[in-house]
Amino acid sequence: xxxxxxxxxxxxxxxxxxxxxxxxxxxxxxxxxxxxxxxxxxxxxxxxxxxxxxxxxxxxxxxxxxxxxxxxxxxxxxxxxxxxxxxxxxxxxxxxxxxxxxxxxxxxxxxxxxxxxxxxxxxxxxxxxxxxxxxxxxxxxxxxxxxxxxxxxxxxxxxxxxxxxxxxxxxxxxxxxxxxxxxxxxxxxxxxxxxxxxxxxxxxxxxxxxxxxxxxxxxxxxxxxxxxxxxxxxxxxxxxxxxxxxxx
Amino acid sequence: xxxxxxxxxxxxxxxxxxxxxxxxxxxxxxxxxxxxxxxxxxxxxxxxxxxxxxxxxxxxxxxxxxxxxxxxxxxxxxxxxxxxxxxxxxxxxxxxxxxxxxxxxxxxxxxxxxxxxxxxxxxxxxxxxxxxxxxxxxxxxxxxxxxxxxxxxxxxxxxxxxxxxxxxxxxxxxxxxxxxxxxxxxxxxxxxxxxxxxxxxxxxxxxxxxxxxxxxxxxxxxxxxxxxxxxxxxxxxxxxxxxxxxxx
DNA sequence: GATGGAATTACTGTATACAACAAATAGCAT
DNA sequence: ATGCTATTTGTTGTATACAGTAATTCCATC
Numbered sequence: 001x002x003x004x005x006x007x008x009x010x011x012x013x014x015x016x017x018x019x020x021x022x023x024x025x026x027x028x029x030x031x032x033x034x035x036x037x038x039x040x041x042x043x044x045x046x047x048x049x050x051x052x053x054x055x056x057x058x059x060x061x062x063x064x065x066x067x068x069x070x071x072x073x074x075x076x077x078x079x080x081x082x083x084x085x086x087x088x089x090x091x092x093x094x095x096x097x098x099x100x101x102x103x104x105x106x107x108x109x110x111x112x113x114x115x116x117x118x119x120x121x122x123x124x125x126x127x128x129x130x131x132x133x134x135x136x137x138x139x140x141x142x143x144x145x146x147x148x149x150x151x152x153x154x155x156x157x158x159x160x161x162x163x164x165x166x167x168x169x170x171x172x173x174x175x176x177x178x179x180x181x182x183x184x185x186x187x188x189x190x191x192x193x194x195x196x197x198x199x200x201x202x203x204x205x206x207x208x209x210x211x212x213x214x215x216x217x218x219x220x221x222x223x224x225x226x227x228x229x230x231x232x233x234x235x236x237x238x239x240x241x242x243x244x245x246x247x248x
Numbered sequence: 249x250x251x252x253x254x255x256x257x258x259x260x261x262x263x264x265x266x267x268x269x270x271x272x273x274x275x276x277x278x279x280x281x282x283x284x285x286x287x288x289x290x291x292x293x294x295x296x297x298x299x300x301x302x303x304x305x306x307x308x309x310x311x312x313x314x315x316x317x318x319x320x321x322x323x324x325x326x327x328x329x330x331x332x333x334x335x336x337x338x339x340x341x342x343x344x345x346x347x348x349x350x351x352x353x354x355x356x357x358x359x360x361x362x363x364x365x366x367x368x369x370x371x372x373x374x375x376x377x378x379x380x381x382x383x384x385x386x387x388x389x390x391x392x393x394x395x396x397x398x399x400x401x402x403x404x405x406x407x408x409x410x411x412x413x414x415x416x417x418x419x420x421x422x423x424x425x426x427x428x429x430x431x432x433x434x435x436x437x438x439x440x441x442x443x444x445x446x447x448x449x450x451x452x453x454x455x456x457x458x459x460x461x462x463x464x465x466x467x468x469x470x471x472x473x474x475x476x477x478x479x480x481x482x483x484x485x486x487x488x489x490x491x492x493x494x495x496x
Numbered sequence: 497g498a499t500g501g502a503a504t505t506a507c508t509g510t511a512t513a514c515a516a517c518a519a520a521t522a523g524c525a526t
Numbered sequence: 527a528t529g530c531t532a533t534t535t536g537t538t539g540t541a542t543a544c545a546g547t548a549a550t551t552c553c554a555t556c
Contacts, residue, residue: 028334071322074319074322074323075322075326078323078326086276099415099416102414102415102416102417103416105414105416105417106414106416106417106420109357109358109361109362109417110357110358113357113361114357166350166353166354167347167350168347168350168351168353168354168424169350169353169354169357172354172420176416
């Protein structure tokens with residue numbers, strides 16, 4: 001992530017070493033791991049939209065106090081994976097149809113716009129890495145691990161964006177892909193996954209050939225196909241409109 | 249959600265600090281206000297890049313405890329306005345030249361791409377609002393309030409993006425504009441502000457006429473002009489190269 | 497039996513205390 | 527006087543305690 005990694009000032013090596021480091025040296029890593037665990041669970045739909053995320057429960061599970069949990073929940077909230085309602089706590093975000101449209105429109109604009117840059121910077125090593133990712137994704141799909149496949153697909157798109165060389169836009173794409181996974185989990189048909197077939201492999205081909213425009217057009221169709229595969233039925237059983245139901 | 253446009257309710261000034269505890273009915277608003285205060289101070293360069301933001305000091309100034317301050321600092325860190333170094337605390341981010349390039353490339357892609365949509369949804373009321381914003385900006389510039397002008401300019405671009413109807417992309421633009429203000433504050437020449445002249449008014453004209461493509465091209469030039477006006481000298485006095493300085 | 501209200505419960509919001517760590521400073525030896 | 531080590535200090539990281547509020551349950555009343 002874009003967390004700051006300041007160039008560390010080297011202090012004079014202390015040979016003392018009288019006390020070995022305590023276990024708590026990298027509490028930061030632990031936080032990152034927990035964040036990833038929760039994030040993945042949401043993206044893979046093991047935590048379903050609307051599910052409540054109680055601070056106590058999470059603190060209990062991960063063995064840290066509520067303080068750390070709150071920090072993580074807030075980060076997830078800023079990424080719009082969880083929703084924080086003032087005195088009701090946190091829950092997994094349930095994307096609306098409008099939000100879904102916004103997200104896919106945004107991906108259309110950004111990811112497609114990035115393709116020429118990616119094509120320009122695409123080398124042999126990068127292509128190989130992407131192919132490996134695509135392979136893993138297909139494998140997960142074949143073995144029935146649909147949730148994992150959704151996440152791997154998102155990873156693929158993110159890696160692609162990173163190859164553009166623009167870290168800021170890559171971060172945006174990362175956020176959009178996370179939310180997309182959530183959207184797919186809600187509105188997607190079971191067994192009809194978004195990035196199936198060999199779309200990703202085809203895309204790599206165009207990029208490797210340096211054909212940015214072709215890749216751009218292909219990405220556009222690819223995203224449109226995913227969006228089209230969704231069934232955008234907003235289940236609004238939350239607030240039944242009595243007026244409308246009982247004639248007004 | 250984009251929380252920006254909320255017309256802020258001004259609370260009555262609390263005279264008695266004593267009862268401030270009870271006052272916490274809307275602690276959320278207070279937090280939002282503090283966030284805005286710090287954010288604005290950074291964007292307007294009253295807090296200069298590199299400035300340390302000690303939790304105690306901030307907690308003292310705003311009359312809340314470190315807990316709330318940490319929350320706000322973390323949000324600012326996620327928006328990359330402040331940098332959080334593990335056990336050294338928070339400081340105002342000093343954008344690098346690379347980051348600056350990424351940010352402006354991103355704006356080029358997103359803001360320009362949004363223009364057609366904006367043109368399509370542009371009505372009389374929206375145009376009037378934008379003109380008013382542009383007016384305020386010019387006025388601030390004329391009266392020597394450069395920092396305020398920078399912020400107002402950012403507000404203009406954000407409002408524009410919001411008019412596209414895509415909340416997600418508007419939020420991205422908001423973040424990019426904040427960072428741009430920081431970049432301008434660091435790399436911009438004094439007295440040679442980015443969005444001067446009547447660029448914004450011209451842009452409104454094209455949009456009002458429904459000429460999305462024209463607006464897009466104009467926005468592209470506008471952003472290029474701002475970027476070109478920066479003096480991208482990375483002051484690297486951190487690590488003076490003694491070899492080079494003293495003969496070699 | 498249903499409805500409204502009061503007491504209870506469960507959970508979040510905030511502050512604060514304490515521990516851990518890095519920097520600054522003083523002290524000591526060479 | 528210089529360089530290294532120890533102590534002190536300042537600041538963040540984490541946990542916990544307490545307070546306040548929404549949800550729930552139970553009881554009384556209609």
